[in-house]
Amino acid sequence: MSQGKTYVVTGGAGFIGSNIAEALRRRGDRVRVLDNFSTGRRENLAAIGDVELIEGDLRDPQAVRRAVSGADGVFHQAALRSVPRSVDDPLSSNDVNVSGTLVLLMACREAKVRRVVYASSSSVYGDDPALPKVETLATRPISPYAVSKLAAEHYCQTFARLYGLETVSLRYFNVFGPRQNPESKYSAVIPRFLELALQGRALEVHGDGEQSRDFTYIDNVVGGNLLAMETPGVSGEVFNIACGTRHSLIAIADAIGDFLGRRLVREHVASRAGDVRHTLADISKAERLLGYRPSVDFADGMRRTCEYFVARFGAASEAGRRAAARP
Template sequence: MAKFLVTGGAGFIGSHLAGELLSGGHSVRVLDNLITGLAENIPAGVEFIEGDLRDPGTVAAATDGCEVVLHQAAIPSVPRSISEPRPSHEANIDGTFNVLVAARDAGVRRVIYAASSSAYGDTLVLPKSEEMPPNPLSPYALQKQVGETYCQLFTRLFGLETVSIRYFNVFGPRQHPSSPYSGVLSLFIKAALAGTAPTIYGDGEQTRDFTFIDNVVDGVLQAIDAPQAAGEVINVANGGRISLNEAWAALGAIIGPLPAPTYGSPRAGDVRDSQADITKAARLLGYRPRKTFEEGLRETVEWARKAV
């Protein structure tokens, strides 16, 4: 039984990871400031520290005695990083630096870092592979890329094993449509269940590699012990792409007839098309997505119906 620290463990992805670790018999500690996370997301049996990544002392105390750190805490929003770049920078860069220093000093074996497909930016070549040069289009994308580089540097300089997992449009239960910055599918589901039209920024033909949360959890947990993954950046996704218009239509097939979306101007920093090459994840982690987009969408709709 290992002791894990999950930063951002009250959030969407972090709480799923904490729950899965607990079910595997591990000891789990969560560090979260509850600014975007919810205390109700934290599984029973988890040791919870309410604190901020920007405070090195808090991070050091949370890391003490842990074997593995799953660093999921962030302000994960492209629009917010543009409108409010300073807090986004402090959380996503300064916070990540504090986690890495604390992990090094505490003798942590491995840090799994929540990286982002936004680091790729707009590329004409699809699918996007880890060998492509980054081309961030927003402060958030740049911040997540800097986190990757810091991880690799700490591996090379200090021998701290790090693995950066690039997420691609993760969706699933507990992703709350609480603000305009929420994931697009959570906003779509909220609108669909209310019978209202969502706003799509652009023509709706932009595509995303929507990845169900169970698949992401699998990839992250596989990265904990994968012997060849240290120092690597690895895509974890479905490996396909679906347009926003197709996603809305897929919801209609599950829920019933829906109103046509309204369309607005494209948002600054948004990527046009995204699709992951998951060959490296298969090779280094043994990863393969076990749930399709449609299966994940149905499970998420069922959760949302009960949560309303």
């Protein structure tokens, strides 16, 4: 691994970006974060230590130029995440995820950045029932979010081909772990379930809860990013980054209940528009070309995540839960 380089993490105040930034700092690289704090949090940066912050918007060419100037590489994590958010407001998702990525790629080309590693998404595979998802499958996005993530992937590949800016796209499959935000109506299922469980409230399960995902612990995604930045000869490629196992929402609820040592009440509500039924990744391409191996499996990842949430939110929530349970 390289030492002492300068890397930009767009969306570095968010869940995945802050974990990448922390790993880079730990190995001695300089880190510059570009974030507008729309969903990211200052406390995520405070937890990492010495990073240079450029508070600005991905769609602002001046801020982006300032951020990438002199950088060796860019980990592009900034986006408006969430399928339901994009169903509610497709224009904003397109604006940030597609136009923002284009602004970034143009600035990187101009500044002669060596490589951009882009956070794509398993959602690009859409509702094709074929499992596992392999990178050669046709993409069939079924939400504005998935369309935006795929469009930006195409821009990355086009910039590699047209201008020689190295780009690598990583299709993440449902990432989870410390610093994932539970506090929004668009939050992902594991932090949301954990928050509800710690507050003693019923877990809101969309549909029958048998839908499944290739849930991927954050350390695996961070590792995949570092490899994608370092590995020669993979510019223009797309890789699945996941664990290669799938687990239902019911299994998540059970794992949290087991950890907390109590039975959790579930409340089933309507399925969500734009959601796919199952995801499962074929990770052999990343294993072969990047040397990627998931280092933390689902069970271990769930345990670490539960420990983090209990330490962070547990005490206050537990008091609330007891109060709520009092007759």
